[in-house]
Amino acid sequence: MGIPYSYSFRNLWTRRLTTLLTASGMGLVVFVFAATLMLAEGLQQTLVQTGSFDNVVVLRKAANSEVQSGVERGQAALVESQPEVAIGSDGKPLLAKELVVLINLKKRDGNKPANVVIRGVNAVSLKLRPAIRLKEGRMPREGSAEVIAGASIARRFKGGGLGETLRFGMRDWRVVGVFDAGSTGFSSEIWGDVDQMMQAFRRQVYSSIIFRLRDSSGFDAFKARIEGDPRLTVEAKRETRYYLDQSESMAKFLRILGLVLTIVFSIGAVIGATITMYAAVANRVTEIGTLRALGFQRRSILSAFIMEALLLGLCGGMLGVGGASFMQLITISTMNWASFSELAFSFALTFGIVWKSLLFSVVMGFIGGALPAVRASRMNIVEALRAT
Amino acid sequence: MAAPQAPIVEIRDLAKSYHRGSQLIPVLSGINFDIARGEFVALMGPSGSGKSTLLNLIAGIDSADRGSIRIAGVEITALSESELARWRAGNVGFIFQFYNLIPVLTAYENVELPLLLTSLKRRERREHVEAVLSVVGLADRMDHYPSQLSGGQQQRVAIARAIVTDPEILVADEPTGDLDRASAEEILLLMDQLVHQFKKTVIMVTHDPRAAEKAHIIRHLEKGELSAT
Numbered sequence: 001m002g003i004p005y006s007y008s009f010r011n012l013w014t015r016r017l018t019t020l021l022t023a024s025g026m027g028l029v030v031f032v033f034a035a036t037l038m039l040a041e042g043l044q045q046t047l048v049q050t051g052s053f054d055n056v057v058v059l060r061k062a063a064n065s066e067v068q069s070g071v072e073r074g075q076a077a078l079v080e081s082q083p084e085v086a087i088g089s090d091g092k093p094l095l096a097k098e099l100v101v102l103i104n105l106k107k108r109d110g111n112k113p114a115n116v117v118i119r120g121v122n123a124v125s126l127k128l129r130p131a132i133r134l135k136e137g138r139m140p141r142e143g144s145a146e147v148i149a150g151a152s153i154a155r156r157f158k159g160g161g162l163g164e165t166l167r168f169g170m171r172d173w174r175v176v177g178v179f180d181a182g183s184t185g186f187s188s189e190i191w192g193d194v195d196q197m198m199q200a201f202r203r204q205v206y207s208s209i210i211f212r213l214r215d216s217s218g219f220d221a222f223k224a225r226i227e228g229d230p231r232l233t234v235e236a237k238r239e240t241r242y243y244l245d246q247s248e249s250m251a252k253f254l255r256i257l258g259l260v261l262t263i264v265f266s267i268g269a270v271i272g273a274t275i276t277m278y279a280a281v282a283n284r285v286t287e288i289g290t291l292r293a294l295g296f297q298r299r300s301i302l303s304a305f306i307m308e309a310l311l312l313g314l315c316g317g318m319l320g321v322g323g324a325s326f327m328q329l330i331t332i333s334t335m336n337w338a339s340f341s342e343l344a345f346s347f348a349l350t351f352g353i354v355w356k357s358l359l360f361s362v363v364m365g366f367i368g369g370a371l372p373a374v375r376a377s378r379m380n381i382v383e384a385l386r387a388t
Numbered sequence: 389m390a391a392p393q394a395p396i397v398e399i400r401d402l403a404k405s406y407h408r409g410s411q412l413i414p415v416l417s418g419i420n421f422d423i424a425r426g427e428f429v430a431l432m433g434p435s436g437s438g439k440s441t442l443l444n445l446i447a448g449i450d451s452a453d454r455g456s457i458r459i460a461g462v463e464i465t466a467l468s469e470s471e472l473a474r475w476r477a478g479n480v481g482f483i484f485q486f487y488n489l490i491p492v493l494t495a496y497e498n499v500e501l502p503l504l505l506t507s508l509k510r511r512e513r514r515e516h517v518e519a520v521l522s523v524v525g526l527a528d529r530m531d532h533y534p535s536q537l538s539g540g541q542q543q544r545v546a547i548a549r550a551i552v553t554d555p556e557i558l559v560a561d562e563p564t565g566d567l568d569r570a571s572a573e574e575i576l577l578l579m580d581q582l583v584h585q586f587k588k589t590v591i592m593v594t595h596d597p598r599a600a601e602k603a604h605i606i607r608h609l610e611k612g613e614l615s616a617t
Contacts (some may be wrong), residue, residue, distance in 0.1 A: 001504045010492035276547025290488040293449050294549075295505050297470055381449040385484070 002300040003291065008308035011280065012315070023277040023315035026364055028322025029265040034357040035327050036258025040251040043333075047247035050184035051239035054216050055128055056084075058209040058226070061235050065246060066100040067117075067243040072203040074230050075286035079209050086212040088127065090149020095211035096125040102169040105157045117189040118168065121198030128210055130185055136179030138163050140192055147192035148177035166190070166268060169200030185243070210239065254380035266364055268338050269316070273368025277309050281376045288376050289384025298377040305373035306366065317358040322355070325349050394461075396556060397423035399430035399608060402455035404441055415555050417439045419455070423605075425556070428583045428590045437609040439593045440561055446591060447559040448472045455492050461554060477505040481550030481588075483560035483579075487542040489534040489549075495521065496530040496586060499548045506553065520548040540571030545579055548608045550584070557584065560592040563601050576602045 012019045018094050023148035051056040051057075054080055055334045057077050075156075079085075086094045099120030104113045119125075126132060126139070140146035154175070160166065166173045181187040197203075237245070260328060281288070288301055327347040398533035403417040405412050415438040423429055431439040444450035445457060448464050457464050459479065467475055482488075489498045496517055503513045507585050521527045524544040543563065550558055560579070580602050582588045592603065600606050608615045 004497070004504065005503075006497070007490065007492060014492050233428060286486075287490055290482075290484070290490070291501070293447070293476065293482050294475070294502050295473050295475075297473050382444050385449070385488070 003296060003304040005307060006305050008311055009220055011284075011308055012311055015280070018276055019312060019315065021314055022272050023319055025272045026269040026316025027263055027319030027323065028360055029269045029289065030317050030357050030361045031256060031323045031366070032265060033262040033360055034321055034324035034349070035347060035352055036254055036261065037348050037353045037356065038264060038324060038327060039332065040254040040258070041350055041353060042348035043254065044244070044247045045348050046110070047185055047243040048240060049131065049182065050186060051241075051243040052129070052131075053238060053240050055214050055239035056211055056213060056219060056222065056236050057239050058211075058234050058236050059207075059242075061227075061233050063235075066098070066207045067102060069100075071097070071207070071208050071209055071234055072205050075234060076206055076209055078229075078232060079211075079226060079234070081228065082222060084218040086214040088124065092124070093211065094124055094127060095209060097130055097206040097209050098122075098125060098195065099194050099201070099203055100207040101169075101197065101201050105153075105160070105166070106170075107156055108158050109156075111158075114157075116157065118147075118197065119189050119191045120194030121191045123193050125191070125210070128212055129181070131185075132179050132181045132186055135178050135180040137175075140176055142193050143198060144193070145171055146176045147172050147173045147190050148176050149178045149191075150187040150189050151178055153188040153190055154178045155350075160190070169197070171200050174214045179223060187296045203333065205379070209234075243254050262360070266360075270364050271313060272370045273309060273365055273373060276312070277305065277369045277372035278375070281305065281372045282310065282377075285379065285384045285387040288379050289381050289387070290381070291339045292381045298309045301379075302373050302377035307368050307375065309365045309369020310362050313361045313363070313368070314358065316364070317361025320361060321349075321354055321357045339356050395422035395426045396460050397421070397591070398458040399446070400456040400458075402442075402445065404438070404445065404450070404458065405453060415612055416445075418613075419614055421607070421614055423589060423591065425589055427605060428580070428585065428603045429592065430606045431591065431593045431609060432595070432600055432606055433472045433609035438612045439609045440611065443559050443561055443591060443593050446557070447482065448476050451458040474503075474505075477502060478542075479528070479557060480552060481553070481555045482545055482559040483550050483558060483563045485562035485565040487534070487546040487566075489542055489545055491524075491534050493530050494533055494543045495526060496538065498534070499552050501536070502549060502553045508550050516552055517548075519610050520552045523543075523551070524548045534590055537568050538571070539542075540574055543567060543571070543575050544578065547575070550586070551582065558587055558588050560590065560594075562594055564591060564594070564596055572596070572599065580599050581594075 003282060009134045009338060058070060058071065059066065059069035080093055081092045082096055090095045101118045105116045106113050134148065135151060137148065140148055147166065147195055154162065160175060162175055162178050164175050166175060189292055226232050227235055331346050399419055399421040402416055404416040405414040408589045419442065419531065423577070431442060433439045441450065445452055446459070452465055462475065464475060467538060489535070490501070500513055503516060507613060508516070518527065521530055524547055525540060525546055528550065529537060537545065563579070564575055567575060576599055579590055583590055592599065594600055
């Protein structure tokens, strides 16, 4: 048995102001670390939840997003005739040929313009996205210049609210409904009748085709057939995969940014921990000499001080994670670089992020405490006792 | 094991010097010294005479340049550092001038420390700690931290810590040096009790002639050499 853990813990408690200050420094770094991971996680969750596993998105080959894609009417008809497409209770295929166009709208606060997705939809589009429900108003009538806006558009963009009018595609569009799409990317979209949209924007081709699979396991066969068909220049993805791919580059960017920032900051925090631990060792030279005289081995001294540094790091980690958990209350809106449109999402704290952050803080504590602990363990007993 | 009548401490031709910069300063030169079991020895001498160095060497916390130290039959100069630490844990009790209690541990926990190096169970440790704290008369102060105790009480906790593993030898470096007259007297009485009642061998470095009076044998060190009194 070595030196009891309570020794390490109580020493931290005895000099609690120093402990708190050092731990706060580490906590700030952990906060940045956790917050960027939460941001990437939130972004990904938002985009992945946007998709449904049984839905298939058909895009032009090599198009990364709906904005870049185009599917001709003839090709769309071919896709519609495939046996994997589910049929609704009304006998019509559960398939929507949609148009996605980016327009510029001004925000309510500050008048700053931002890109917004306009989606031309048909009656099935809503059925394909069970997460979406109309919150206020009604659905647009077919053949009319009416639209419904996602909750986040209604809140943040001029003219996006119920009863207001938006101008785009050289026409005025009345917002007749506001839909809630939970935390999905659809919250940041405006929907209207696809045929009206194609006229307004003078488009000849659809952007994408979305349909429900008759049987979830039929996806591979469908994909192989349509991608091998020489008449078609399209590719198929499960909707979840499609949105995951969209979020991948941004999430990766956020994670790398977070990592670089925290590595730089953590050097400062580790130096802080080292100074604190060196001071702790310097103040307890006689104690160390006494423990060694009593028969405790060098490694016991080493592990007692390492333990103290780990606990210090853990305190910092808990402060950081505690602070970061409040970030969940904040919603961020940013440009989604994959679709070049505005996207609203929240910081998401997961168990994985918690333990990664705590591990990170403990590692900082370890690195900061290593040298002081080695110094403590190497002290000459007689000289240490003489330091009284 | 040495025979009971053999001296517990046998020191032969012991030498030790220190470096001060490039200068070599001899502290002990060719010391020969035996201590019988159950004796109370006081080492006296002016500052820098090497008495603390001699005590540290006997206690196994310093290493000699030359010579032999046999304690209860064990040649401690031949032990490695970690063997020496284990040997100290089982065979030597330390009493320091400034008590050297761990401030963040209670009296109980301070006394328990050396027992953490043994294989005793928690319950057995508790029995030992409570027993020695009653010997030093502090059974009611177990949960006090050192800062809540007087100097004399702290030194008594330190003595309890020194005897809790039941070592044969106790080394004391100026045990009354930081105490008032009355507390010093109590500590000396306690040490006397350890020698007579518990048959400990006590080696004490002191400047205090009244402390030395309690000892059976007083040895003077002068310029690194011993003289009997």
